[in-house]
Amino acid sequence: MKKKLLGIIDATTYHEELEDLIIHRSQAALPFAGRYRIIDFVLSNMVNTGIRSVAIFPKMQYRSLMDHLGSGKNWDLNRKRDGLFFFPSPVLESNRNRIGAFDLFAANLDYFYRSTQEYAFISNCYTVANMDLRPILEWHIHSGCDITEIRQKNGKSLEMFLIKTSLLIKLIETRHETGYTCMKDVTNDIHHDYTVCHYTYEGYAEMINSIENYYSTSMKLLKPEVWKELFLKERPILTKVKDEPPTKYEKGSSVKNAMIANGCLISGTVENSIISRGVKIGKGAVVKNSIIMQKCQIEDGCYLDSVILDKDVKIEAGAQITGTAQSPFVIRKGTKQGALMNS
Structure with a gap:
């Protein structure tokens, strides 16, 4: 898996409904569950799956995010080859809250040229889930899909995409000719020749994009059945380690x-x-x-x-x-x- 899949986290989003909590920090760095940050879930999903090269694209107020992630040591991403990469974004107001903006990737195209992974997994930074990506990748390959969009059981997009790295590079390079600005533009267009598939994720997943949703999702953690779906011994949610005395x-x-x-x-x-x-x-x-x-x-x-x-x-x-x-x-x-x- 580590040679097959590249991890890409789009941390440029800013949901105004969360303004009171993210005015001084990136949405990706929003504290959650007492000791985690929201990005810990997506990042841990990648690492637990075997991904060893992760690119994070932050946009604004990302000091706290970089302080939290550091060199990536707590996720075993402080390595000589591959590892954790930060690519701060220029101002892209036209692509605000559009996951996988191609202008964003184009500013750092050398990263994609140098990558050796055949496939890329593109994700938002604010989905709370404990997701094993291996069966999704296998399904994507065996189904002959060019692009797979991951959805919830209710059909709502989780704003996560699987795609061949070579095709992603092509979409980035031809964005001005095609008019595609982000991954959603491609998956919504019925006139191209790409095979777009939709994978239904059956597990627990919540997208944190408002104060009400942040509060309700947090309160659900107090239910044992929800806690057990998110925090698994075999796929731990990793975070920055802090040495503190017991309460x-x-x-x-x-x-x-x-x-x-x-x-x-x-x-x-x-x-x-x-x-x-x-x-x-x-x-x-x-x-x-x-x-x-x-x-x-x-x-x-x-x-x-x-x-x-x-x-x-x-x-x-x-x-x-x-x-x-x-x-x-x-x-x-x-x-x-x-x-x-x-x-």
Whole structure:
């Protein structure tokens, strides 16, 4: 597999519905499940499949993404041959949120010329799934397809494509003559001679493209049946390793149906919530149905329900903040909040 498949992750997307959470970071670097970033899922799928050359095309606010991925060591991609490649994108407003923009690839065409992999797997950066690509590639080859678009059971595209590397290069080189700007243009056109196939992925998959979707997908992780579909021993979701002490639960604290990462100090009550690393929850504080990101501080006597706190948020003592499952209350990164608030 490592000599057959090239990994390409388009991280240029910017969904305005996620603005409160991605104004300071790439969508690919959005924290998820307490200790991961969204891109960890697609990248781990590639690595677990045997892909050893991965190109990431970021666009804006990608410092946090590069800090998270580094040299690719945690994904075994820090290697002399192949490995992890970053190709920051020029401004391509006309191709915004169009996965696999050919102008984007054309700016780095030498990478594709030098690749030895026969096939390329092109993916968005924001699909949460644990996907084995090997049976998909085998199906693609045996079906005689030129391009395979991966879809969910409901027929919705997962914005993932399999294609011969040589054909991808041809599409990039002839983009001005054909008018094709991205992979979707090709798969939607019925007038060319390419064989376009659709592979139905039967496993669990969610595309994170709005606050509501981010919240609902996160809350589903608290269901054992969903967790077991995503986090498999034989195909682990890899992420940046951080050495932190275990979480400390003080006397009188209460935790029910929650995911809590390392390095936290829990003195209050946590229910149906996801708590990231280094979070402090004070005495008498209640956190329910919420997502609390890294190093947030929730002081004594606070009440939070259906809330998303971005990193480094401080909630002062006695504050009450509530949202709903359909419209969770979001507090941006680094905010200090002390007023009585109800959404």
